[in-house]
Each structure stands twice: as C-alpha cells, then as structure tokens.
Amino acid sequence: MIRRDRPRVVVVGAGFGGLWAVRTLAFEPIEVLLVDRRNHHTFFPLLYQVAAAEIEPEAIAFPIRGLLRRFPNVGFEMAEIRGVDPEARRLETDGPPISYDFLILAPGSVEHTFGVPGVAEHAFFLKTLDQAIDLRNHILASFERAAREPDPFLRRRMLTFTIVGGGPTGVEFAGALAELIARPLRRDFPTLDFREVRVILLEAMEGLLPGLPDRLRAYAAARLRRLGVEVRLRAMVEAVEPGCVRLKDGTRIETGTIVWTAGVRGNPLGEALGLPTGPGGRVPVASTLQVPRHPEIYVIGDLALPEGSGKLPMVAPVAIQQGALAARNILRALKGRPPQPFRYRDPGTLVTIGRNAAVAHVFGRSFTGFPAWLLWLGVHLVRLIGMRNRLVVLSGWAWDYLFYERVVRLILPSRPVRDE
Ligand SMILES: Cc1cc2nc3c(=O)[nH]c(=O)nc-3n(C[C@H](O)[C@H](O)[C@H](O)COP(=O)(O)OP(=O)(O)OC[C@H]3O[C@@H](n4cnc5c(N)ncnc54)[C@H](O)[C@@H]3O)c2cc1C
Numbered sequence: 001m002i003r004r005d006r007p008r009v010v011v012v013g014a015g016f017g018g019l020w021a022v023r024t025l026a027f028e029p030i031e032v033l034l035v036d037r038r039n040h041h042t043f044f045p046l047l048y049q050v051a052a053a054e055i056e057p058e059a060i061a062f063p064i065r066g067l068l069r070r071f072p073n074v075g076f077e078m079a080e081i082r083g084v085d086p087e088a089r090r091l092e093t094d095g096p097p098i099s100y101d102f103l104i105l106a107p108g109s110v111e112h113t114f115g116v117p118g119v120a121e122h123a124f125f126l127k128t129l130d131q132a133i134d135l136r137n138h139i140l141a142s143f144e145r146a147a148r149e150p151d152p153f154l155r156r157r158m159l160t161f162t163i164v165g166g167g168p169t170g171v172e173f174a175g176a177l178a179e180l181i182a183r184p185l186r187r188d189f190p191t192l193d194f195r196e197v198r199v200i201l202l203e204a205m206e207g208l209l210p211g212l213p214d215r216l217r218a219y220a221a222a223r224l225r226r227l228g229v230e231v232r233l234r235a236m237v238e239a240v241e242p243g244c245v246r247l248k249d250g251t252r253i254e255t256g257t258i259v260w261t262a263g264v265r266g267n268p269l270g271e272a273l274g275l276p277t278g279p280g281g282r283v284p285v286a287s288t289l290q291v292p293r294h295p296e297i298y299v300i301g302d303l304a305l306p307e308g309s310g311k312l313p314m315v316a317p318v319a320i321q322q323g324a325l326a327a328r329n330i331l332r333a334l335k336g337r338p339p340q341p342f343r344y345r346d347p348g349t350l351v352t353i354g355r356n357a358a359v360a361h362v363f364g365r366s367f368t369g370f371p372a373w374l375l376w377l378g379v380h381l382v383r384l385i386g387m388r389n390r391l392v393v394l395s396g397w398a399w400d401y402l403f404y405e406r407v408v409r410l411i412l413p414s415r416p417v418r419d420e
Pocket of ligand 1: 046
C-alpha cells in the first residue's frame with residue numbers, strides 16, 4: 001500500500017547499478033531517494049591505475065549530488081544502511097530511519113578472503129578508492145625505505161610485490177606495477193639495484209583470466225612475463241603472515257607487499273537485512289530481481305543472484321542492465337503491469353596488460369595486442385563519468401605514453417604506512 005501522493009523509491013548504493021536505476025526513474029512522477037555511505041561514485045575499472053600511481057584518485061570519482069542535479073525528482077542522503085524492517089518498509093541507518101514504498105538494493109560486493117589465515121590482517125585490497133591510495137603510498141614508501149636499507153634480506157623483501165589472483169584486476173595491476181617499476185621508479189632510484197625488485201603474480205588455477213579463450217589467457221601470461229612479472233600458476237596460498245606468503249606446496253615467499261585480488265563476495269548488507277544468501281554471499285532473487293515474499297524489494301548488481309540466469313559475472317554491465325530493469329519493473333508495477341525477467345546482454349570482456357597490449361573478447365571474436373588496447377582505452381574513456389575526469393585521465397595516459405612518466409608518484413596523505 002502506498003502511503004503518500006507520490007510513491008517513494010529508495011535506492012541503496014550509488015555504484016553502477018544504483019546510478020542506472022536512478023537515471024531510469026528520473027523525470028517520472030515519483031519521489032526517488034538515493035542513499036550511499038560515500039558522497040561519490042567510483043569508477044572501479046580504473047582503480048588499479050590509482051594504486052599504480054598512473055592517475056589521480058579524483059579522476060575516477062564523481063560527486064553524487066553533482067550527478068543528480070539535473071533530476072528534479074531525485075534526492076540524495078549520505079548515510080550507512082544497517083538494517084531493514086520489510087513489514088514497516090523502513091531502513092535503519094546510522095541516523096534517522098528512511099521509509100520507502102519500493103526499495104532497490106545495490107550495495108555491491110566486498111573482498112573475499114576464502115578464510116585464508118592472515119589475509120584480512122596483512123594483505124592490501126583493491127575495492128575502494130581509500131584502499132587504492134593506501135596501496136600506492138605503501139609501494140612508493142617501500143622504495144623509499146629500501147633505498148636506505150643496508151640489510152640485503154630486508155631490502156629484497158621490501159622490494160618484492162606479490163599479487164594474489166590472476167583475474168582481470170590482478171592481471172591489470174601486475175602489468176601496471178611492472179611498468180611503474182621498469183621506467184619511472186628506476187629513474188627515481190638510481191642507487192637501487194633493480195635486479196632485487198620482483199613482481200610475483202600467484203594464481204591457483206591452471207591459467208590466468210579464467211573464462212576467456214585459451215589463446216587470450218596464454219597471451220596475457222606471456223605479456224606479463226615479458227614485463228618481468230613472475231607468473232606462478234597452480235599456486236595456492238595457504239596463509240599470509242607479516243612479510244611472507246606461504247603456499248600449499250610448502251613454498252615461502254618473503255614479501256613486503258601482498259595484494260589480494262583473488263575474489264569478491266556479496267556485500268554483507270544482504271545478511272544484515274535478514275535476506276537469505278546463496279553462494280558467494282549473494283541474495284537469491286526471482287528472475288524479475290524481486291525478493292521472494294517482498295516484491296517491493298529489488299536486489300541488483302554484485303549482490304544479486306537472479307533465478308534462471310546461471311552464475312552471472314560480477315561486472316559493471318550486469319549491474320547497469322539490472323539497475324535499469326529494476327527501475328522499469330517498478331514503473332510497470334505502478335501502472336499495474338507485470339514485471340519483466342532479466343536477460344543479460346553480454347558486451348564482452350576487455351583486459352589490458354600494460355602499454356599497447358590487451359585482450360578482447362567481444363561479439364564472439366577474440367583479438368589481442370594494439371587493436372585490443374585501443375578498444376580498451378576508448379571504452380573506458382567513454383564509460384568514465386564526467387568530461388573533466390575524461391580529460392584528466394586522457395592527459396595522464398598521454399603523458400605516461402609519451403614520456404614513460406607517472407605523474408602521481410606522491411605519498412599523500414602522508415599517514416604512516418605499514419611496516420612490513
Ligand atoms: C578493482 C576493480 C576493477 C573492476 N574492473 C571492472 C571492469 O574492468 N569491468 C567491469 O565490467 N567490471 C569491473 N569491476 C566490477 C564492477 O565494478 C562491479 O561489478 C560493479 O561496480 C557492481 O555494481 P554495483 O552497483 O552492484 O555495486 P558498486 O558499484 O560496488 O556500488 C555499491 C555502492 O554501495 C555503497 N554501499 C555499500 N554498502 C553500503 C551501506 N551499507 N550503506 C550505504 N551505501 C553502501 C558503496 O559505497 C557503493 O557506492 C571491477 C571491480 C573492482 C573492485
């Protein structure tokens with residue numbers, strides 16, 4: 001039952017899913033409230049470039065209020081959602097409660113440690129802008145400390161960077177880090193012996209980039225090895241300790257930096273809201289994205305496990321298409337029309353491996369090298385929100401491409417870095 005003149009739709013999460021839901025609901029005769037614990041939207045596909053000192057953090061973030069300005073029926077609240085009372089149709093927050101007639105939940109995902117001991121305490125993650133900045137600061141500080149470390153064992157450990165997970169984020173970050181080290185840092189630290197620097201990529205499976213054609217996976221591994229990355233396949237991490245990774249086969253890697261990109265799981269908000277969760281902490285929903293027994297609640301994006309869709313990848317196009325569908329289904333419900341099921345239109349996969357190199361699997365066709373890299377550049381530039389951001393990113397890339405220079409080699413803010 002709708003209790004006010006205009007029905008109120010609350011959207012939780014201003015990521016890809018939430019924003020596309022809001023866009024679809026804009027200018028409709030309804031009240032829309034977007035809620036996020038941050039005041040900005042983050043463009044995750046370029047997060048690893050922030051960690052690799054390639055682009056400035058502000059270039060991949062956009063203030064949410066700025067995005068909503070042109071939508072007269074959409075408001076914003078910066079609030080942390082902590083619980084839901086579905087009977088009262090009310091959200092509990094870190095401030096006053098928020099009531100709704102329809103709810104779209106799009107809080108995304110969080111890092112998944114698979115219960116491996118020590119990961120939560122000692123590894124770096126790449127899931128938020130803050131984490132990417134922390135990692136960038138730590139990498140740069142490791143070189144500064146190594147430059148004045150007389151003990152060769154400690155110095156080599158400081159200069160060993162281990163990335164766990166050979167999916168797209170691990171592959172892209174390994175390539176970008178290897179290139180940061182190969183030119184800009186090598187020039188910055190003329191007294192360091194760069195034979196002591198190692199970038200190691202650990203993958204538990206037989207090959208990198210699971211799910212892509214074998215030819216592309218082999219290309220990615222070969223490219224990374226050419227950049228000097230030690231790619232180790234069938235390498236299962238048993239535990240992470242301060243300054244060390246232990247593998248299941250007994251190998252011990254002394255390393256000052258462990259970056260965990262091995263997986264993500266549904267945001268625990270699903271459980272906190274009392275919704276049942278399935279594999280990967282995702283919330284099972286009907287094919288129409290509605291929660292069973294509560295058709296006024298929709299779950300979308302990384303958190304959703306829609307019936308009959310198989311195991312959808314946790315990627316932006318899924319979240320975008322689901323955001324738009326959930327919004328359209330709410331508009332249909334208001335007109336007394338039945339909801340429509342979700343059908344994923346896969347636009348393909350693009351992964352870059354340093355300059356001039358990428359793999360592309362689009363419209364059933366696979367290609368690699370410079371054409372794939374150009375496509376990767378174009379798609380990411382177009383998808384990035386904000387004209388200023390596009391210009392800043394493009395100029396950063398051009399500067400890097402022409403002069404082999406990373407402009408953001410700043411330890412900033414200069415809070416203490418981890419001592420590992
Ligand atoms: C490093 C990285 C690289 C990626 N690269 C790619 C890529 O190249 N291509 C691709 O297609 N996909 C990529 N992805 C995946 C893609 O970003 C996600 O699939 C997509 O963002 C999911 O959208 P979403 O709307 O479900 O959640 P998100 O985009 O994660 O948005 C969730 C929002 O909810 C907010 N939130 C969370 N909890 C709360 C709470 N309790 N209260 C209030 N607000 C809350 C968060 O602040 C956030 O703004 C990448 C992801 C990462 C982490």
